[in-house]
Amino acid sequence: MIIQLEKNISAEQKADIIAHVQEAKFKVTEVDTQRANYLVGTGKADVDLRTLGQLPGILDIHRVSDEYKLVSRKWRVRPTVLDLGDGVRIGEGSLSISAGPCSIESEAQMEKIMQHLVDNDVRLMRGGVFKPRSSPYSFRGLGMDGLKLFHQMARARGIKIVTEVMQVSQVEEMHDYVDVFQVGARNTQNFNLLDALGGVDKPVMIKRGISGTIEELLSSAEYVFSGGNEKLILCERGIRTFETASRNTLDLNAVPILKEKTHLPVVVDPSHGIGIREYVMPMALAGVMAGADGIIYEAHEKPEEAASDGQQTLNFTESARLIHNLRKVYALRQELEY
């Protein structure tokens, strides 16, 4: 159960509500976010919410039987829309496009990709400075120096930054240079990292785990939300299956399912989802038609020279065509009655 508390609730009122909920055999967790204060009750008992709801200090009360609570659409029906400032929004009502290289490599590289984004009116740039690599001997990114340069160049062009955070100690370090913290597919269940991101006031995009279920993705989002940060985005990026003809199996089923289960924005990453440059376009368009609020993909001036993921990265011609088509497809989706 979720209880949203009134802003001006007194300590006595709150203690009284907690006592009542515990009496009903529910465990209570207090959740204070930048936006509001909640009590989350977990338990199996049956309880009469109407009686409970009449206690003073309660703004709203809902039954949510899922493992995840605060991210559930059963509780918050209106879709969450994140405002990144300067007119950049993620969530229902617009199609959010993010593009950029797998890894930030150099000033010259960023110069070019940012010009490409500006030319195509794309306001969000992805790019990794801390790279999770399965081998310790692979290139692991430019680190904080790269991020600072990234930030400075992006600010000058009105571009917002999406970049991966890999560990707790980086959260604070990266904070001032990032617009959206990305949690990678290998860290979807790095619970300490999720806890730490609960403490920041910037949006967090959580990628689905390599073989993570939809429910686990929602539970990971619940970690960040219950840690205090309501600014969340979920990302479908393909799951691991037996099929070897593609890098991953992009699970577009997850899009309509997530859109019904949660109020959070859902974006699709077709680059990792199929892993083959030629097919990124159709999968991105399919993602929009499945209901995605945004598309995040890899682009590079010369994909064949990219430090990583070149085989799934679009060049600027392909990228420009994709952006054009994405907007056409999204416009049609807005017209259709689903």
Add this chain to the structure above:
Amino acid sequence: MIIQLEKNISAEQKADIIAHVQEAKFKVTEVDTQRANYLVGTGKADVDLRTLGQLPGILDIHRVSDEYKLVSRKWRVRPTVLDLGDGVRIGEGSLSISAGPCSIESEAQMEKIMQHLVDNDVRLMRGGVFKPRSSPYSFRGLGMDGLKLFHQMARARGIKIVTEVMQVSQVEEMHDYVDVFQVGARNTQNFNLLDALGGVDKPVMIKRGISGTIEELLSSAEYVFSGGNEKLILCERGIRTFETASRNTLDLNAVPILKEKTHLPVVVDPSHGIGIREYVMPMALAGVMAGADGIIYEAHEKPEEAASDGQQTLNFTESARLIHNLRKVYALRQELEY
């Protein structure tokens, strides 16, 4: 390697070509379809096709290194379009829509669904009379009596029939009442059935196996083709993964991959692909945007009373809206440059 023979080739010429190919350490299989005559050579040796190609009696010769040969687009670049007569086509240049119940249940049921199809200008009806069921105690379909009635009613309305064949002995029995033989996901590697369907002159739609790879699907198609029947359609219908929030994981990645690997038409079954009524629409539209040549889905006057698969079956209101949207999305796809 594939060698297409001239129509008027002499027995001596053919024997001579075979001898040359065998000399090059290739195993030769003679394939005679309703359309043409081929020699398929399988082997690992390196051979000079130009020299070989000069032998009299050879119309065309191609190297195809995949396990599958005749269904490969490396050999036949132009997409195959199947003509079912009466203006019904499957393949590039149009979007083929097939709808109907999981199981044929009664004359009254068919009457209603056919009227719905006619009203919406849909020319292909799916519906099972032989039903593969995991339990021997479940309803297994109306059998041949159902099919005969299905055929009679469909003919009267200009509707073409897509229905599943489960075993070799049914191929002949069903032949005159069927427009497209469907091979179900549990029979994708029923090689005797595929062999038998190589002998008929009607289109065969092969569904991807429950955990079948894209390559296995193509090899199954190769069985039918090499058995003599070039009229083939491939169907992506979801694969089995760890995810339990959907019935199957619709692998739309398979659509652009198949479209590049083979010249055969590719259709998508969103009903089995996600298994939840509310989400059939977005997945069907996504399938079109991924590049599908057709959509096949389940519809029923009263899904909640259907003999099987009711939970993933659209009612007529939903179905009409889907048909309308499918055509809009397909029209947009035709406009876009991919």
Add this chain to the structure above:
Amino acid sequence: MIIQLEKNISAEQKADIIAHVQEAKFKVTEVDTQRANYLVGTGKADVDLRTLGQLPGILDIHRVSDEYKLVSRKWRVRPTVLDLGDGVRIGEGSLSISAGPCSIESEAQMEKIMQHLVDNDVRLMRGGVFKPRSSPYSFRGLGMDGLKLFHQMARARGIKIVTEVMQVSQVEEMHDYVDVFQVGARNTQNFNLLDALGGVDKPVMIKRGISGTIEELLSSAEYVFSGGNEKLILCERGIRTFETASRNTLDLNAVPILKEKTHLPVVVDPSHGIGIREYVMPMALAGVMAGADGIIYEAHEKPEEAASDGQQTLNFTESARLIHNLRKVYALRQELEY
């Protein structure tokens, strides 16, 4: 629910029982096997078995809520042991070892492998004459001529034959030359084949589907049993997963789970289960320790020259060592209290 009928039940008594069961909202299926006569009731209603059980003509009545009924151990607690004659048994109380080549190739080949089996006191030989192959251009087996020779040579040496049947029409054809019909992993849900095998009086070994669940395997066995044939063996042979370091993932978890869920014997195929010769031994021994009633594996005089599956086939030295070890491990298992 399962009702075992008395042998001398009258038609009236039977009709009366059926009427009572149907009245309780259960669908009734009559099952007559070579061993006994049953009524299987499927439905969701709650019914008082004690009252029902007092009707004349009922020998025994059990509630079985699983999808599968007659193969369930909830009903028949005592393990099924199959007697193949000449002292060859499969089931609890002994460890059944079957070995032989993937494909029957020639008289000389069989001569050698049979001598190897006789030398090591192994009484069951596996070997395919109808081979399911993913490509139509691969070797598909020697067919009935091969089987007849196989049968003649095996009979002369007191060896029993386990071989794969691929389609309905082969069941009758193969019947007199086979001791155990094997249903391959691609045919686990070939329901027509299962139905047909319900009509024979010889044991049927069903391999788990390539991505078949344990429950589906039991339901496939239920097909054969409810078709009239109680002589069944289940075989774990590895499932398809994302792991590519082995051919399949041998799911030994299935062994103790199946042993509790069903009264049927359970055997393990380590050759397909891991697919790499060097590791067949440890996986076979692990299979015994997990509780298998038998092991079936591939052996060949010269694995590197085998017509198929050479990479997972043991030579005679390895095979002899495995047989020796299997018996040691089984002897220890008999001593231990689990």
Add this chain to the structure above:
Amino acid sequence: MIIQLEKNISAEQKADIIAHVQEAKFKVTEVDTQRANYLVGTGKADVDLRTLGQLPGILDIHRVSDEYKLVSRKWRVRPTVLDLGDGVRIGEGSLSISAGPCSIESEAQMEKIMQHLVDNDVRLMRGGVFKPRSSPYSFRGLGMDGLKLFHQMARARGIKIVTEVMQVSQVEEMHDYVDVFQVGARNTQNFNLLDALGGVDKPVMIKRGISGTIEELLSSAEYVFSGGNEKLILCERGIRTFETASRNTLDLNAVPILKEKTHLPVVVDPSHGIGIREYVMPMALAGVMAGADGIIYEAHEKPEEAASDGQQTLNFTESARLIHNLRKVYALRQELEY
């Protein structure tokens, strides 16, 4: 390529070797462990190791083409055996048994389980104080206070501690109270954590990722090794598949495959591997027969009252019987020629 350097190598000699390796188009990583100093060369070029090997300062040089290098058995043929002190060893030559509760709950609980271990001559106790939980509202462990008590009680009884570390900041904090750091299945690719564990001088047991490949597990071990810590143990604990009859699919295939690919000890966790108490015994015994160097399982005085994982936890009677049987099975394995 791996180059083991001589202990007394000069800076000039080392620089010279590095220069030669780089000239051959290899990237060089210097690895200094508590045991020795290495250069790891990664690249695709072909190089003559004999010439290179004659440079002064090189003790040993090997070509290792796998992604993982230092953990490969191609380089170090002799199995690694870890000595935890007080006669407790992990690796070939003995069967290492670890048991204990999922979570450390209380002094009374530890008292009982430790007595059980002492009674059965088990020297390693597992037990979590930091618990990764998919829901933020679940019990997350007693933390450092629990660990300190655990350590004090274990030391008094000659018991060694295996416990999970979840994040970088805990490594130092936990260091003095832990005998084996466990990296959980959700952290197998938490590369920062692996890096940090490269800096400690205590053994690290890495569990296979929830859907991690065998190769990824080895690469994760390579992280720790190349970070400076050679004391590694790998643990097979089941992978995620489509099968729902068990919690995970214990992949015992991984045991012989890992034993050949790496010199590191391999242990099996049957509790998580199957997730059902009744079947832990057969899977543990199967694990030994597959070649495991150790078994780690969950035990609790009253599994039904355990704070977590009760459904897969053995009570003391079951645990004592398992320990007895494990030793019998291991003794037999030592006798057999594989």
